[in-house]
Amino acid sequence: MVLILNNARLPVRKFATPEIIFGSGSIELVGQHASNLSHDRVLIVSDPGVRDAGWVRIVENSLEQSGLEHTSFDQVKINPRIENVEEGVKHYLDENCDLIVAVGGGSPIDCAKCIGVMATNEGSIEELEGVDEIQIPGPPLLCVPTTAGSSADISPFAIITDREAGRKMVIISRLLVPDLSIVDPDTTTTMDSGLTVSSGIDALAHALESYVSTASSPLTDMFALEAAKIITNALPRVHLNPLDMRARERMMLASLYAGLSFSNASLGILHAMSHGVGGMYDTTHGVAACALLEIIIEFNYPCVKEKYIELENAMFKTTGGMETLISHINRLLAEVGADQKLRGCGLRKEDILPITEHVIQDPCLATNPRPARRIDIEELYERAL
Numbered sequence: 296m297v298l299i300l301n302n303a304r305l306p307v308r309k310f311a312t313p314e315i316i317f318g319s320g321s322i323e324l325v326g327q328h329a330s331n332l333s334h335d336r337v338l339i340v341s342d343p344g345v346r347d348a349g350w351v352r353i354v355e356n357s358l359e360q361s362g363l364e365h366t367s368f369d370q371v372k373i374n375p376r377i378e379n380v381e382e383g384v385k386h387y388l389d390e391n392c393d394l395i396v397a398v399g400g401g402s403p404i405d406c407a408k409c410i411g412v413m414a415t416n417e418g419s420i421e422e423l424e425g426v427d428e429i430q431i432p433g434p435p436l437l438c439v440p441t442t443a444g445s446s447a448d449i450s451p452f453a454i455i456t457d458r459e460a461g462r463k464m465v466i467i468s469r470l471l472v473p474d475l476s477i478v479d480p481d482t483t484t485t486m487d488s489g490l491t492v493s494s495g496i497d498a499l500a501h502a503l504e505s506y507v508s509t510a511s512s513p514l515t516d517m518f519a520l521e522a523a524k525i526i527t528n529a530l531p532r533v534h535l536n537p538l539d540m541r542a543r544e545r546m547m548l549a550s551l552y553a554g555l556s557f558s559n560a561s562l563g564i565l566h567a568m569s570h571g572v573g574g575m576y577d578t579t580h581g582v583a584a585c586a587l588l589e590i591i592i593e594f595n596y597p598c599v600k601e602k603y604i605e606l607e608n609a610m611f612k613t614t615g616g617m618e619t620l621i622s623h624i625n626r627l628l629a630e631v632g633a634d635q636k637l638r639g640c641g642l643r644k645e646d647i648l649p650i651t652e653h654v655i656q657d658p659c660l661a662t663n664p665r666p667a668r669r670i671d672i673e674e675l676y677e678r679a680l
């Protein structure tokens with residue numbers, strides 16, 4: 296036998312994912328699946344908007360039909376804070392729960408992930424910051440995402456805001472990957488048009504960043520490419536007609552694909568910079584992503600030209616290069632009303648220096664295809680203002 300070695304071998308990579316159930320009406324299956332995981336009481340984590348939209352009531356009914364007791368913590372803020380997690384942990388322990396069901400967008404799901412691990416680990420949440428710092432798994436976590444964008448229901452990430460320090464803590468651990476995600480596209484119909492677009496652009500940013508990430512691989516590339524392609528087609532359709540259920544379903548599928556990609560290939564400088572803005576100003580994460588797409592493509596392009604051409608081909612069926620890709624993307628952003636600047640998130644010139652200090656520490660920066668220095672980040676913020 297001849298062992299042939301060359302430089303074209305594939306890198307060693309892992310691929311982690313929750314069990315996934317996808318489809319219209321699948322939210323009704325929560326009770327059936329929760330009954331395999333809970334014997335005592337279920338803690339439902341959500342926010343006031345998701346409760347008002349009626350999705351929490353459907354989950355409660357489903358749990359009751361399966362004979363499960365439940366209690367609710369539904370005061371999670373947009374960009375969940377340390378205090379939300381502490382309050383949720385107290386609720387979980389006081390009520391003797393043994394399963395968490397998170398219903399909502401990225402905020403309730405990230406908060407639920409941290410409630411789980413803070414209920415089982417000693418110390419403060421700050422000690423879990425960074426990569427693989429969590430020692431003990433939390434209780435089982437079942438997610439019902441109600442936005443097509445964050446993919447927190449798939450990912451090993453949780454982002455918690457430290458309001459006092461004006462920054463976002465990024466916690467990454469395979470112990471944060473939920474056990475089960477029940478992905479029902481019908482739940483996205485109660486998003487308003489602003490959230491529909493910003494979460495959709497966040498999903499696009501997940502696809503683009505993970506596709507060019509230094510940790511990308513064939514295990515993740517196909518999901519990233521397909522997600523970018525679907526979003527390019529489906530997001531304008533959803534924006535035009537929010538009740539186009541076929542397009543809503545496509546967006547939910549694309550968000551799931553982008554989540555599978557970034558959960559395993561990680562992200563890049565766009566997310567590090569948008570976490571920076573979101574930590575200081577309470578903007579939703581996708582809004583900052585809209586303002587950063589163009590300048591980040593320009594910054595990274597020389598290092599991953601072939602990959603951007605593959606993305607351009609998948610999304611727009613052209614292979615013109617950087618200017619063509621950017622003009623297509625700007626047209627897409629304008630079409631869905633997302634052509635904004637960071638100024639619109641509240642960012643001021645004098646914020647750039649302190650925010651850059653946080654960005655330098657963000658784990659998402661580690662997999663950006665082009666190494667970024669402090670001065671690069673400051674310049675990129677100035678351009679996106």
Ligand SMILES: [Fe+2]
Pocket residue numbers: 445497498500501566580
């Ligand atoms: Fe994101």
